[in-house]
Amino acid sequence: MFNYSAKTVYRLDVASRTVLAVLGGYWGCAAFTLLLTGLLPYDPKTAALTANMIFFLIYTCVFIWVFAVKKPLFAWLGVGIPSAVCGLILLLRGAA
């Protein structure tokens, strides 16, 4: 179908993973920490603080995952599915 050179494929791969890690990772982790804030059995201020402190650790893990996985598709799925699930729960909870 398309016939890209190996170099172009590599560059597209890097660009897509960078966007995924920086933005997708940020939004995914944001959704997760917001969800966690609501689930933690603490007062709201402590829960928010705990979730925020965890954010930086999972964001780092997401970064490593995105660049370590062999196929870009797996990277997108690995970040996309958990983010979507967290987002969906947040939306449902907001609607309820």
Place this chain on the structure above:
Amino acid sequence: MKEKFRQSMGWLHTWSGLILGWLIFVIFFTGTLSYFRHEITHWMQPETHGSVKFDPAAVDKAVDYLKNNAPDEAAGWLIALPDERTKTIEASWRVLRIDPKYGIRPEITQNFLDASTGENTNARKTHGGEFLYRFHIELYGMDKTLGRWIIGIATMALFIAIITGIILHKRIFKDFFVFRGNKGVRSWIDAHIFAAVLALPYHIMITYSGLLLLMMILLPWNTEEFLREYKEMRAKMMSQPVEVIPSDYEAYPPVSLVPLLKDAEERLGEKIGRIYISNPGRRNMTAQLVPSRSDKITYTDRSRSAEAVVSYNLRNGRFYGEMTSEPVSAAYSIFNAFSTLHVARFADTFMRWLFFISGVMGTVMTATGLIIWTQKKAKAADKPFGRKLVEVLNIGGITGLAAATAAYFWANRFVPAAAENRMSLELWAFFGVWALTFIHPAIRDRKKAWVDQLWLCAGLYALIPAVNALTSSMNLFKAFSAGNMVVAGFDLTALAAGVLFAVTAVIVSGKEAK
């Protein structure tokens, strides 16, 4: 992405470190100096150097000074007593101003009094160490929030670089003990690993805690809970106009603070460091006495940065009571511990030096990391312009910043103390010299430019004790004999930095000959 996991970690380590590498270097360099920002400010106000010994009776003189000089509308006074880090008594007042954007903002006027006589030292106006500290947390010349976002993103990149760096080096502790000098890139890599591993727990702690300190900016969706109290308090304050009562409202002098100081120290079993006086001159004039420095890593209440406060009525000296803060949750204790560690608030002089040296390790780690990249990657890429650009950024970013900081200290002494705009002239010296250090490598051979600028730094730092002796009544020997270890320490550190820059210059120029 790459074939092997560790290869992809190497890739991530290189790129997350490089893209914001110069910024990370700036953050490490200015942050390391910020451990001694009070000491730097003291050195930059030579008028205060004569103030060494503290006489408690000077506290009442400070109250007299405030009474005669603070404006009537001052909402509060502060008397900060000297300790091992500051040698003067600070007598400041706070006037509340309405700011359309931020609401009520305190406008603080600082004065530095001689610790034994209570006389105003008329210290020159300078940003002092505060400038380096502000640069470390929010850069300069831009919106503070934007500056903190940029710093936060660089910190996140550094955190990823550190974690991937650990994964990358499977023989991390074996490599630590290996140094192959005079082997080009290999020597730089060995130096990089040495600096990184020697202070590894520090690097992880300082980066993670830096992220936590910027949390409110980096994670704005989750801050409602934190800000609610503050917003409610601010709304309440905004609705109350600041009442101005003339100072002759009721004749006073307040009672002497000296016995109260002694009483508070006995009650708390700790030395008192700061005295907050609220409602000055009014019937309900009170003093809050706060311990000087806690050696505890977790505070129960971060906003007060002290465990206990003793209050007195200043019109009759009656003891009002002691306030001890409530214990907080485990999560808050962890958060407090990290933020206290980051700013070394708990640290005594020895610990502060340990942190300083760890900060120097981080600075070296960043600098060597940037150099490795140019030597390895830019050579392979074979793009003369790109390589030159990175070299210029390396030289101006690394040695240039060090030279600019030295120029800031020199300008502090050579701009006349009474000059009208001396504070901005000091900053002009800083940014002016920094700009020049980028132009110089652009027009000169890169190896020569490195050596030139290293020698420039060596000279600027090594001569600082001489500059101090020439431009003030204090010098290194006098500082020692008078017991002013803050000034002596500054001079000696500058001298040591000068020697280190000279040694580096010799090593780098030796490489050039080969």
